[in-house]
Amino acid sequence: MxxxxxxxxxxxxxxxxxxxxxxxxxxxxxxxxxxxxxxxxxxxxxxxxxxxxxxxxxxxxxxxxxxxxxxxAIRAIPDESGLTVRNLMTTRHLPWTSIEAVRFGHGDPWVSVVLDDTETVAVMAIQRADGLGSQAQAGRLAALVESHRPRRGEDDRLREV
The missing domain is CATH 1.10.287 (Helix Hairpins)
Structure with a gap:
């Protein structure tokens, strides 16, 4: 193939x-x-x-x-409801709606996600040591976050309920 x-x-x-x-x-x-x-x-x-x-x-x-x-065993598993992040010591499920941004700045060893309560969570599964592939993985995570973000009309309807 x-x-x-x-x-x-x-x-x-x-x-x-x-x-x-x-x-x-x-x-x-x-x-x-x-x-x-x-x-x-x-x-x-x-x-x-x-x-x-x-x-x-x-x-x-x-x-x-x-x-x-x-x-x-470090990994991050996305699904329809959110992202389950398994780091070295903790495992945590983050709903897509609580993730505000994906950060992977120059020199950062791994990706971080910023939550709506201003907390930052490390996603050690996407590491800079993996080279250019890590940039693609960070982009895929950012695209997943964006695709699960409520659209403007949906967000307004949620506030009315």
């Missing part, structure tokens, strides 16, 4: 970082293997590492891998 025959992305495709995800998954696997090998190879005995010390090393590897796995 040629590039011309391939359909473009759907507006409701999830946003997900490419480079950050790959690096996080790779580093998570490396840290887990490294800490397990280290726990197996450190000297034991009276002056060396005991079983608890070895388990702690493996536990450190598991903890680092878990944090990196959470980083790899």
């Amino acid at each position: 040629s590039a011309v025959d391939r359909p473009g992305p759907s507006p409701y495709d999830p946003f997900q970082p490419r480079r950050g995800r790959a690096v996080a998954l790779g580093a998570g696997v490396v840290s887990l293997v490294l800490f397990c090998v280290l726990a197996a190879l450190v000297p034991g005995g009276a002056r060396g590492f005991g079983a608890v010390d070895r388990l702690m090393l493996v536990g450190c590897g598991v903890a680092i891998a878990a944090v990196l796995a959470r980083y790899a």
Whole structure:
């Protein structure tokens, strides 16, 4: 199938970082293997590492891998009702009507959305590290926000109710 025959992305495709995800998954696997090998190879005995010390090393590897796995799970999922943003520590659903603007200024590491209550929410799923693709993804998000904005007549009818 040629590039011309391939359909473009759907507006409701999830946003997900490419480079950050790959690096996080790779580093998570490396840290887990490294800490397990280290726990197996450190000297034991009276002056060396005991079983608890070895388990702690493996536990450190598991903890680092878990944090990196959470980083790899960052995404933003648009649907008809709004945008569900899953960042490193929080997951939040933002209705389209509450999103005022999409910001991706020069030097910003990821996209931010400005809400109608003046709060700013980071959308870590669209990262500048992804290069020019990040600009296209930010544009797609801005187009989604604009397409769900109430039209002037609809907005007036909502105020009357």
